[in-house]
Each structure stands twice: as structure tokens, then as C-alpha cells.
């Protein structure tokens with residue numbers, strides 16, 4: 270162990286020194302400055318990687334039957350690349366038995382040891398003997414490391430489970446499948462754990478995917494904050510964590526009403542957006558333009574031909590506009606050459622008629638006298654097509670004329686036209702009923718909502734082309750939340766279709782229309798996904814799961830109940846009148862604070878109660894979470910306030926309630942309100 274610590278310190282000191290050296294050496298010229306920047310970036314990443322892995326660097330050891338010993342850690346460490354590693358990276362194939370060996374399939378192991386460290390000091394050991402041999406004085410048979418890990422107090426940030434990944438989880442994390450893997454499972458079954466460890470595994474094991482980077486997409490910034498520590502502690506800092514809005518680079522001003530969000534999530538709107546863009550691409554009409562002092566008219570056939578070529582080029586609207594313009598200019602140049610030649614021939618003919626001279630012959634005779642070649646001249650030869658073409662490309666008047674036919678568009682223009690213009694070509698949208706159309710109707714200058722973001726992103730891809738940043742692998746957590754339009758956003762950013770998607774339809778929010786993975790993914794990814802199911806809850810106690818069985822049967826009929834490895838107190842219910850709600854909540858918070866000091870309590874309530882509870886100072890004692898944002902979060906204790914109000918607040922509110930009730934690792938208290946006077950209208 271001490272040797273590993275020393276080697277780690279040396280590596281970290283070397284990386285820091287090298288970084289300091291690179292930053293201190295002044296670059297000589299632009300090329301060197303660039304090289305220096307690249308080297309500094311690489312070294313800074315290496316320093317961060319090592320620093321992130323320092324805490325709990327070594328957490329396991331396996332002793333093989335042939336007496337080989339391997340120590341398992343967050344990163345790998347070798348003295349020399351050709352030597353056996355002193356520390357095996359948990360993702361290496363050699364570490365697999367640490368996670369997957371069982372007494373029935375010992376995978377060549379005699380013993381598996383879990384270590385607990387405080388800094389560099391080993392504070393706990395626990396061994397499992399896998400080959401059926403009797404423990405010796407060297408073996409420490411103690412508490413299961415998983416039990417110990419689960420008993421730790423919640424901190425408000427998710428911790429890594431790298432030391433205790435369970436075999437069914439590990440098999441998914443290490444899956445060699447490079448396409449789409451879908452992981453489903455009830456609350457607390459470790460879907461997020463699997464998703465994040467999978468992201469780290471992909472970076473390690475799939476070099477192509479890691480070159481292009483890994484994206485982890487989460488439902489909101491509260492959730493991303495909750496999981497933000499996990500990957501750095503696995504030695505990975507290069508993963509991009511984002512919400513859909515961050516991915517699109519758009520900050521919406523407000524949240525859309527649920528019904529509008531559902532409608533805007535429909536993939537049919539993608540066709541409507543494409544139709545709006547196409548409708549702005551050159552009508553079947555002549556092109557009439559003034560060039561210098563001349564008016565030139567291109568017939569409609571020329572315009573139609575240029576449009577067809579631009580449209581079939583595969584380029585997005587604003588890029589295809591350039592091609593369209595160039596094709597029109599080619600046609601104009603041909604037209605100018607033709608009309609110019611005609612004009613010259615007409616002048617020659619007039620001169621010949623008036624003077625009897627053939628100007629072409631005179632010019633040729635002059636050239637011969639000067640000893641130069643006398644090629645037969647024609648009007649077309651005197652026309653410098655390249656110069657004319659270049660001039661037209663830069664001509665502002667011409668560009669204005671093209672703008673009339675094929676205007677440059679912004680994503681906002683396109684979405685606004687679709688939602689605001691009753692004459693816009695929008696076959697799918699127009700098929701909706703009047704009330705639905707009214708929900709989608711947009712007035713000029715209205716703020717953009719979160720549900721507009723995928724529409725704006727779709728429009729951006731139509732007018733400006735595919736997103737600049739794409740990823741080699743995408744992990745989507747709470748994937749049941751994504752609408753069809755959001756799936757399109759995701760797929761655009763993952764051309765290789767290499768993804769890990771985790772979620773649970775029993776926890777779906779109100780904007781989700783799909784009820785299973787086939788419905789959700791089929792349109793974008795077909796049937797090509799590997800579906801895995803996790804069956805054991807590591808969060809929600811068996812007692813809490815038992816009280817949610819009826820609710821689960823209503824929201825996900827036929828779904829087998831999951832089992833939990835945790836047991837806790839039976840859930841309690843307090844009943845109060847609405848006028849006493851704050852007093853009851855305050856008393857409960859104080860009681861829990863006294864009985865269980867240092868524990869993290871979450872108060873989950875209908876969104877419209879948050880302000881009132883904030884004003885009452887609830888956040889001094891607990892995390893206050895609107896029910897719409899509770900997905901994925903976890904607390905030692907949860908107080909769910911006024912379940913009826915949560916259920917009534919949004920369509921599919923029973924699923925919000927199910928999420929709220931399954932957040933606690935130890936105890937759940939539900940406060941019901943007896944008088945429904947305050948229940949909001951739905």
C-alpha cells in the first residue's frame with residue numbers, strides 16, 4: 270500500500286511540475302503557443318484526474334487461487350508500462366472478478382477483499398472467501414461492504430459505488446455492446462450508478478468513443494449538481510454534463526404548460542418545421558434582377574433547377590442558399606454572355622451597314638500587322654466570365670434580390686413562423702383541434718419556453734446544419750422524461766448511436782407520451798437496443814416500497830414489485846388542517862433534527878407550495894424540493910407534504926407522487942391535509 274501511495278505522489282508531483290514548467294516557458298511564435306496550450310491542457314487534465322482519484326485510491330484486492338495478488342483502485346498505476354500494474358484500474362478486464370465472482374463462479378479467486386480508507390490509512394477490511402476454503406488468520410470476515418456503504422449518511426451529493434458495484438450492475442457497466450443499451454428498474458435500483466460508471470467505462474474501454482467525448486444528459490441542473498462529484502472521483506473530468514437546454518445552448522425564459530409541452534414534444538412537428546423551411550426556398554417564379562444598368566430576367570425553369578440542385582445537395586438552408594445563389598449567378602453569367610454577344614453582333618451589323626466595314630476583319634488585319642495571332646473574334650470572347658462572376662458574388666443588389674427568393678433564416682424565425690403564422694405550411698399542426706392549436710399559438714415577442722428548445726434546436730439543424738459538437742457516447746439519465754423532439758436532439762449529437770439510456774416509465778413526468786422504450790425510441794433508434802432490468806433497490810426501504818404497491822399498480826399495471834435490500838422504520842402519516850400545516854411541518858422537522866442529528870431531510874411538496882415554505886424558513890432544516898424536480902434525488906428522510914395536492918397539480922400527478930414517496934433511504938413521513946380548500950385547480 271505504501272508503495273502505491275509513493276508512486277501516486279510521484280506521478281502527481283511530476284504532472285504538476287511538468288504543467289508548471291510548460292506554463293512558465295514563454296512560447297516562440299504562434300505555432301509554439303498553440304503547442305504549449307495543447308500540452309498545458311493535457312497536463313492540467315492529468316493533474317485533475319490524479320487529484321480526483323486520490324480519495325479512496327485503493328479499495329479492493331483480489332487473491333487468485335494461484336497466489337497472484339491484484340490491488341484494485343480508481344485508476345491504474347504502473348512503475349513501467351511493461352511491468353505488471355501495482356494498482357489495477359477498476360475498469361480493466363483483470364478487475365472484473367472483483368465485481369462478478371461468486372462462490373458458485375469464483376472466476377479463479379480465492380479471496381475478495383474490500384478496504385476502507387481514511388486518507389492513506391486503512392480503517393476497515395472485509396474479506397469474502399470464494400473457493401470454499403476455511404478462513405485463516407489472514408482473512409477478516411466482517412460486515413458486507415455494501416451494507417456499510419449504504420449505511421453512510423446522505424450528503425446531498427451522490428457518491429461513487431465503485432467499490433461495491435453489484436454483479437448485475439457491473440455486467441451492464443462492462444457490457445461490450447457499443448450500440449444502445451437501455452437500463453430500466455424501479456426507484457433506487459442503481460440506474461444512475463450504472464449510467465455514470467458506464468460513462469467512465471466507455472472512456473476507458475472504447476477508444477473511438479472516448480476520442481469524441483462522452484455526454485451525460487440529466488433532467489435538470491439540480492439533478493446534475495447531485496451527480497456532479499461521481500465522475501471526477503472515478504478519475505474522469507472529460508465528461509460533459511448537461512440538460513437539454515444547455516446542450517442546445519438556449520436558456521428558455523419560462524416553463525411551458527404541460528399540455529403545450531406534450532404537443533410540442535411530438536416528432537410530427539419536425540416535418541412541419543422542415544416544411545416551413547422549404548416554403549422559404551424560392552417560389553416557381555422568374556428571377557428579375559438589375560445588374561449595373563441592365564435588367565436581366567431568368568426564366569422560372571432556371572430558378573427551379575437551381576432550387577432543386579440546392580435542395581438535393583444535403584446542405585442546411587443557409588448553406589444551401591450559397592449554392593443556390595452561385596447557380597443563379599452561373600445562369601446570369603450565361604445570360605449576360607449571350608445578351609452581350611447579341612448586342613455586339615448587332616452593333617457590328619449596324620457599323621457594317623453604315624460604313625461597309627467588317628469590324629472583325631479589320632481587327633484581325635491589325636493584329637496580323639503587329640505580328641500577333643488573329644483568332645476569329647466574337648462577342649462571347651470579349652466577355653470575361655470569371656470576372657463577371659466574381660463581381661456578381663460580391664454584388665449587394667444581387668444578394669438582396671436572392672434574399673427575396675431564399676432568405677437567410679434563424680431558428681427563431683422558423684419556429685415563430687410555424688407557431689404564429691396561420692398560413693405557414695404545417696400539415697400536422699393544422700390537423701390538431703382548435704384548443705390544441707390555441708395552446709401552441711405564439712405571439713410575436715413572447716418568451717421562449719423549455720418546450721420550445723427542442724423545436725429551436727431542430728430548426729437550427731435545418732437552417733445551419735448539424736450541431737458542431739457531437740459525442741462518441743451519450744448517457745441519458747431519467748430517459749423516460751424525453752419527448753420525441755428531445756430524442757431527435759440527442760440522436761443528432763451521437764452520430765455513432767452509441768448510448769446508455771436509463772429510466773423508469775413508472776416515474777415518467779407529464780410531458781412523456783410514450784409508455785415503454787419501444788414507443789419512446791422506436792422512431793429514432795428502431796428496435797436496435799439491448800434492454801437490461803435492475804431488480805434490487807439500494808435506496809428505498811422495503812417498508813416504503815410496500816406502502817407504494819397500490820400506487821404502483823395504478824400507474825404501472827402489471828409491473829412486478831421490486832425488492833429492497835434495505836429495511837427501515839414503517840412510514841408514518843400525519844394529518845393536519847391546512848391552517849396548521851406550517852406548524853405541523855415545523856414540528857416534524859424539529860423532531861427529526863433532534864432524533865437524527867446530521868441527517869439529510871428532503872421536504873417534497875407541490876411546486877406551488879415552494880414559495881410559501883421558503884418564506885417559512887423550511888430550508889433552514891431541510892432541502893426543499895418541488896415534486897416536479899424530485900426525480901433521481903435521495904435523502905436520509907423524506908417528508909412528503911399534501912400528497913393530494915401533488916397528485917392534482919399536474920396530469921399524471923400520481924407518478925410525481927410515486928417519485929416523491931421513494932426518495933428516502935431511512936424514513937418517510939407523509940403529511941396529509943384534511944381540508945381540500947387550497948387544492949389547486951388542475
Ligand SMILES: Nc1ncnc2c1ncn2[C@@H]1O[C@H](COP(=O)(O)OP(=O)(O)OP(=O)(O)O)[C@@H](O)[C@H]1O
Pocket residue numbers: 415418419427428429430433434435438454455456457458459460461462463773776807808900901902903
Ligand atoms: N452497488 C452499489 N453500491 C453502493 N451504493 C449503491 C449501489 N447501487 C446503488 N447504490 C446507491 O443506491 C442509491 C440509489 O441509486 P441510484 O440513484 O443510482 O438509483 P436509481 O435507480 O437511479 O434511482 P431513481 O429511479 O430514483 O432515479 C444511491 O444512493 C446509490 O449510491
